[in-house]
Amino acid sequence: MNLSVENISFTYPGGAEALRGVTLDIASGEAVAIVGENGAGKTTLVKHLNGLLKPTRGRVIVGEWDTREHTVAKMAARVGFVFQNPDDQIIERTVGDEVAFGPRQLGQSAPDALANATAALEMVELAAESGTHPYDLTAPQRKLMTLASVLAMRTPVVIFDEPTMGQDARGVALIGNIIETLKSEDRTVIIITHDIDFCADHFERVVAMADGRVLADGPAADVLAQADLLATTNVEPPQLIRLAQALGLPGAPLSTDGFIASLRRRDGTR
Amino acid sequence: MSGTYGLYVVRQTGIHRLHPLTKLVYVLVCLLIGWLIPGVWSPYIVLLIGVVPVALIARVLPEVIKNTIKTAIPFAISLIIVQGLFWTGGTIVRQLGPFSLKAEGLLFAIRGTGRIILAVSGFLLLNYTTRSDELMLALSQKGLPNSISYVVLSTLQVIPRFQRKANTILDAQRSRGLETEGSYLIRMRALMPLVVPLLLGSIVDIEERAIALEVRAFSREGAKTSLLVLHDTRFQRAIRWLLMLGAMAVIGWRFYLWLAPRLA
Ligand SMILES: Nc1ncnc2c1ncn2[C@@H]1O[C@H](COP(=O)(O)OP(=O)(O)O)[C@@H](O)[C@H]1O
Ligand SMILES: [Mg+2]
Numbered sequence: 255m256n257l258s259v260e261n262i263s264f265t266y267p268g269g270a271e272a273l274r275g276v277t278l279d280i281a282s283g284e285a286v287a288i289v290g291e292n293g294a295g296k297t298t299l300v301k302h303l304n305g306l307l308k309p310t311r312g313r314v315i316v317g318e319w320d321t322r323e324h325t326v327a328k329m330a331a332r333v334g335f336v337f338q339n340p341d342d343q344i345i346e347r348t349v350g351d352e353v354a355f356g357p358r359q360l361g362q363s364a365p366d367a368l369a370n371a372t373a374a375l376e377m378v379e380l381a382a383e384s385g386t387h388p389y390d391l392t393a394p395q396r397k398l399m400t401l402a403s404v405l406a407m408r409t410p411v412v413i414f415d416e417p418t419m420g421q422d423a424r425g426v427a428l429i430g431n432i433i434e435t436l437k438s439e440d441r442t443v444i445i446i447t448h449d450i451d452f453c454a455d456h457f458e459r460v461v462a463m464a465d466g467r468v469l470a471d472g473p474a475a476d477v478l479a480q481a482d483l484l485a486t487t488n489v490e491p492p493q494l495i496r497l498a499q500a501l502g503l504p505g506a507p508l509s510t511d512g513f514i515a516s517l518r519r520r521d522g523t524r
Numbered sequence: 525m526s527g528t529y530g531l532y533v534v535r536q537t538g539i540h541r542l543h544p545l546t547k548l549v550y551v552l553v554c555l556l557i558g559w560l561i562p563g564v565w566s567p568y569i570v571l572l573i574g575v576v577p578v579a580l581i582a583r584v585l586p587e588v589i590k591n592t593i594k595t596a597i598p599f600a601i602s603l604i605i606v607q608g609l610f611w612t613g614g615t616i617v618r619q620l621g622p623f624s625l626k627a628e629g630l631l632f633a634i635r636g637t638g639r640i641i642l643a644v645s646g647f648l649l650l651n652y653t654t655r656s657d658e659l660m661l662a663l664s665q666k667g668l669p670n671s672i673s674y675v676v677l678s679t680l681q682v683i684p685r686f687q688r689k690a691n692t693i694l695d696a697q698r699s700r701g702l703e704t705e706g707s708y709l710i711r712m713r714a715l716m717p718l719v720v721p722l723l724l725g726s727i728v729d730i731e732e733r734a735i736a737l738e739v740r741a742f743s744r745e746g747a748k749t750s751l752l753v754l755h756d757t758r759f760q761r762a763i764r765w766l767l768m769l770g771a772m773a774v775i776g777w778r779f780y781l782w783l784a785p786r787l788a
Contacts, residue, residue, distance in 0.1 A: 325705050326698035335699040343696040345720040359701030
């Protein structure tokens with residue numbers, strides 16, 4: 255499902271102009287990371303993709319649908335949105351029911367919703383907790399449950415707002431695996447993150463934002479290698495790229511293998 | 525900012541810099557005069573000369589007007605319906621099917637609405653221009669117990685917090701496919717998934733606040749040192765006394781008006 259953001263601006267009722275002319279096209283199956291400092295407008299932008307916010311100017315098209323013409327609940331069948339704080343949505347008494355809430359709202363039959371919920375809980379490694387009360391989970395587990403509750407809706411597009419925040423290394427790796435699975439299923443993945451190494455590990459395309467505008471948009475290696483541009487967004491290039499640049503290596507390696515390859519290239523070995 | 529200081533609207537004006545008690549006394553005296561002076565239009569007159577100019581100087585007039593209307597309209601409508609149509613006896617102004625609109629009832633409703641508008645706009649004016657923590661500090665310096673200040677202060681702060689929280693919950697549930705727009709039935713069905721997280725969230729919130737208060741020695745006896753320093757001036761103290769004297773005079777006069785016919 256193609257997403258098309260056409261020169262949108264958005265001003266909050268309070269007066270803050272959070273987006274100033276953003277254009278972005280995301281093709282079906284792409285994995286895009288949005289980076290930028292706090293207040294850059296990242297959350298405001300992604301809230302436009304499922305219609306939570308409607309642009310003050312310009313328009314947003316989600317697979318032929320103009321977001322202004324559909325309710326958020328309708329858009330939810332196309333675009334899943336994982337929120338930052340799980341406690342803002344928990345209403346069921348068991349983890350399993352909670353994760354099945356979304357699919358039920360989308361009109362799935364009880365057995366289908368249950369099957370999707372179970373599969374989603376397996377992805378976040380919480381299948382064993384399906385009978386537990388959500389409030390008896392730890393905070394990082396609750397966040398994974400929230401993630402599962404969106405995965406269970408099986409939307410073609412999935413948006414994560416800072417999913418790795420508050421997770422330990424294992425949780426981060428788990429979320430990385432989930433993103434790889436979604437990519438292998440050809441679903442569109444959009445993430446907001448401050449974790450640049452995570453971004454380099456899993457995303458082919460990076461959008462850097464500052465002050466309500468898109469500063470850079472392109473292949474991860476290109477965008478993440480521009481130290482001066484990232485500095486204006488208060489984001490540091492990934493460790494590997496910084497190391498490669500310090501060593502004067504050619505290219506901008508995003509993986510250890512890429513790093514070794516460019517090291518060899520410089521030294522003229524195989 | 526508004527979350528921290530109740531309804532406070534940040535502006536750099538002389539009104540904002542006044543001592544909290546000066547504004548509190550001023551607003552209370554305005555209410556008293558508007559409520560006590562006889563006449564259907566007296567609340568409106570006090571509103572026009574007492575509240576509106578001050579709100580204008582403090583640059584919060586649009587906010588005051590907007591939120592006063594939001595709060596007062598339901599009251600005004602119900603007052604007009606109940607008092608205007610169901611007033612017993614009185615002069616009929618207009619016949620509406622089986623109901624008759626009475627002049628006396630209408631005047632009563634107009635005065636009642638005026639009183640509500642005056643009270644709401646005065647309350648908003650005070651809270652838009654005064655940080656709630658400074659108001660509470662001023663009151664506890666005059667001997668108000670800390671626990672009462674806390675209840676008042678947290679109630680003021682809870683309103684904007686509650687609104688923000690409710691919006692986040694609404695967003696999260698709509699994003700999971702919960703339909704909240706449309707017929708009455710649809711909106712009724714959406715109520716539970718919105719209210720449950722709001723209530724559970726508030727309980728967690730209250731617990732966290734209680735712990736935060738305890739570790740800051742809230743229940744400790746005796747005087748506390750405040751980091752806030754309030755600026756008072758002799759002029760403002762004089763004004764406050766004058767206002768209170770004026771209020772006393774109005775009360776006395778009103779009492780005399782009430783008493784006189786009974787003595788005659
Ligand atoms: N609900 C809101 N009301 C008013 N202003 C807001 C609201 N949410 C965000 N803003 C403002 O919009 C700007 C962009 O915010 P946001 O999109 O949350 O940035 P980011 O996600 O990049 O940190 C900020 O200046 C922020 O203060
Ligand atoms: Mg954000």
